[in-house]
Amino acid sequence: MLPGFLLELYETSQVYKLPDVEFSYWQDDNAPAETVKKADGTWTWPFPPHGLPPIMAWAKNKMHGALLVPYSSAFRCPRDSFDAIVSEVHKMSEMPWEQRSSMAFGRWNIFCAWYYRGHLKLEDGTPAPCPRNYYNDLYYNHTDKLLTVALNRNLTNGTTATSVSLHEQHKFKYLVSTDGWAVSSKFDKYMLLGSLLLKAEGLTYAFYYPAIQPFEHYVPIMKKHKDDLLDMLEWAKSHDAEAQRIAQNAQAFAMRHLNRQARLCYMFHLITQLSKHMRYQVDCSRRPACIPLVEEIKFLSKYVHTANKCRYQETLMQYGHDDPDGLPGYSGYEELLKKHEAQPQYILFGGH
Template identity: 25%
Template sequence: MSVRLFLLLAFSLEVFRCELSGRKAASVISPAKTLVWGPGLEADIVLPARFFYIQAVDSSGKNLTTSPGEKTFEVKIVSPTEQFTRIWIQVLDRRDGSFLVRYRLYATYTDLHIHVLLEASQVAKSPYVLNGAVYHEGCDCPQPSGAVWEKQMRCPESFAQITRDLSLYAGVDPDQNSQEIPKRFGQRQSLCHYTIKENKVYVKTFGEHVGFRIFMDAILLSLTRKVRLPDVEFFVNLGDWPLEKRKPTDKLHPIFSWCGSNTTRDIVMPTYDLTESVLETMGRVSLDMMSVQANTGPLWPQKNATAFWRGRDSRQERLQLVKLSRAHPDFIDAAFTNFFFFKHDESLYGPLVKHVSFFDFFKYKYQINIDGTVAAYRLPYLLAGDSVVLKQDSGYYEHFYNELRPWEHYIPIKANLGDLLEKIQWARDHDEEARKIALAGQKFARSHLMGDSIFCYYYKLFKEYARLQITEPKVREGMELVEQPTDDLFPCSCNRRTAKDEL
C-alpha cells in the first residue's frame, strides 16, 4: 500500500470516527430537556452581535459537561416577511457541554424566527419568535425611555465602581469645568470634551494625540442609537495614565478614563480595547469575549503545567519576568514579542519571539497577568479562557476589578513577582483548587464582561453623572457634531415613540 493511500484511508477513518462519535453524542441528548436562553432571544435587546446559549442535556435530565461535537446543533434565523435575510450566525462550542450562539444582523427585520435544531428536531421551545421590529446595530432608533431600556437589558441596579467614583462629587458644574479643565490639562494631555444634547453627540478635542477619540465616538454613537441618553457634558482622557491626582479634600475635576489607579481620582469606564471588541464582535476584530470562549485550548488535564506570558517591554517587572523564565524554564515560559521602552536592553532580554495567537495561550494552565504602562487590558480575555490567572498586585485597575476576589477568581502574586514561583508551585500541588479558581474566573467573565453588561455600564455611568450636574450641559464654542454613520443600502424605519425620560 502506498503512503498516500494509507494516509487517505487513515483520514477517512478519522472522519468516520468523528461523525460516529457526533451521532452517538447527539443520540443521548434530549431535544426537549436541552436548555436554551439568553439576550439574543429577545427583540428589544439590541447589540452589535446578539447572542444566546444552549446547554446540552441528556434524557435523564443531566447537563453534559464535555463537548458532544461542534456540529451538534444547527441554528437557522428566518423572517416570514423576507425571502432572504442578511444574518451571519455562528454556533461556538464551549467544550463543556454548552454552546454560545452569536449572530449579527446587517438589516432590520420583522418577526424573526430562531430555529434551534438537533438532527432536524426542534430543541427546547424552538422556534423562538422575536416579535415586531428587530433592529440591527446600525439602526438609529433609540428607546425613548431609559428606565424601559434598562429593564429590557436587565441592567443591574448599580455598579460598585460607578458608585465609588461618583461618591467624590456632591455636584459637577459643566460651565465651570468647561473653563477650568482645558486650562489645567488641555495643553499637556489629550482630551475630548463631549456634550450629549437631545441625544446627539458633540465633541471638541485638546492636545496632539487624539486618535483614540474614535473608540469613544463609536460607543457614544452606538449607545445613542439604542437608548435616549440624558443631556450630559463631560471630559474624556485619551491617554493611558489617569490624570486627576488631587486629594479628595481638594477641588477635583471629573475626568473619565479607561483606567484608574489608587493614587488618582478619575472616573473609570470600560477600556477602549474591551469596548471596541464589543462593538466589532463578528466584525473587524478577531479577539472578543465570545470568540475566546470557543478557543480555550485543550481540556484542563491536557494543558501544559507551565505559566505563560507574551508581550512587549512596557514595564520593569516584565523584564524581571523574562529573566525568571530563563532561570526557571520548567516553571515559566515568558518572552518579548516587541521592544520599545527598553531597546537598550534587548541584547539582555531578547531575542524577540514570534507573535503567538492569543487563543494558543490557553494551551497552558497558568496565565500571568502583569501590568504594562497601566493595567494589562488582556485580563478580561484571560479570565474568559480555561486557564487560571496569576494576577500581579497592582495600583491600577479596570472598571470591574472591584468585583474580583483573590483566591476566588484569580491567584494573587506580589507586585515585585517575589512569590511567583511559589504560587506556580502551589497551583501544581493543588490542581483541583486551581481548576476551581479558573472556572470561577471564567464564570465571572461570562456573567459580567459580555456586551450587554458593557452597554449597561456606560449607560448607568452617564445617567448617574448627569444627575450630578448643577448647570445645564451646553454645546460649547468649537464643538462639532459627531455624525451617525449612514447605511443607504439597508436603512431602517424607527417605530418608537419620541417621549423622553425625566431625570
C-alpha cells in the first residue's frame, strides 16, 4: 500500500508545486478507528507517540478524523489496477449491454469489517450480516439469478470458485460489490466496467464516496433487509433502461473524476489546504530521518521486498532521472538501506 501512495505523492510533487507540510500516512485498513474525538470537537491520537502530524488514510468511518487520500496502490500498481483498466474501456464497450449476462456476479474472499458484528443496522431493525458470507450462501438458493460465490467455495456444478479477472467481469450486467476490512478496493474499478453496481452498505468510505449517490451511480443493497439484493435485482431487470443509465453514470464519473490527473489534482488541493493549518515551520531538523522522496522511490524499486509491488519505472523514467533532489542512479541505495534497517519493521513496510 505504501509504494503506490508514495509514487502518487511524488508524481503530484512533479506536476504541481506543493507547499511544505507534515503528515502521517496509515497504510492499513482502519487506522482512523484509533483516533478519538474529544468533547470540544477536536481529535486526538490516544497512543504514544503523541503529537503526531495529521493522519492520512485511504478509508475511514465518518466519526473519525483522518484525511482521506486515494488508495493509490490499487489505482496504479497491479495488473488489474484502475489505471490499467482505463486503457481497456474502449475494448470493453464492444460488449453491448443487451449481450451481457443477466446473472448478478460477485467474487471475493470471505472476511468482513468489524461493523458487521452488530454495529450496522438494516432498515428493518436487524443487524447486517457479513455480506460476503451471506451472499455466498444465498447463491445456493438462487442459482438462476446469482453467481455470488466466494473464492474456493463450491459451485453447484461441482467445481470450485476461482478468481475471475476484472478484465472479464464486464461480461456481467450486474456486479455485486462488498466491503472487506474497509472499503472494497475493487469498487472504483467496477465503476469503469459499464455494469450496474449493486453495492452493499457499509460504515467506512473512500475519498470520493461523498460525490456518488444511490440510484444515480449504484444501487444500494444490504440496506432494507438482508435479502434486498434479490429485490434490487428484480427492479433492475424490470427497469432495464434505468439500470443501464446508472451503469453509464458510474462509468462516466470514474473516467472523469478518478483518473490519474484528477487524483493528482485532489492530492494537490488537499495538501495545499493542509498547509494553511500548519502552525510550525516544516524542516528536516525536526526529524531523525529526512529522505528525498525520489530517493525513497528508487530504493523501493530495488529493495527485494518491494521491487515488485508497483510500476515504479513509469514514474521514475519520466521525472526521476533529472530530479535535482536525487543522487546519480542508485548510488544512495546502500546508505538508505542502512537507515531502513535501523528502524522497526512496522515503520518500514508493515513487515515482510
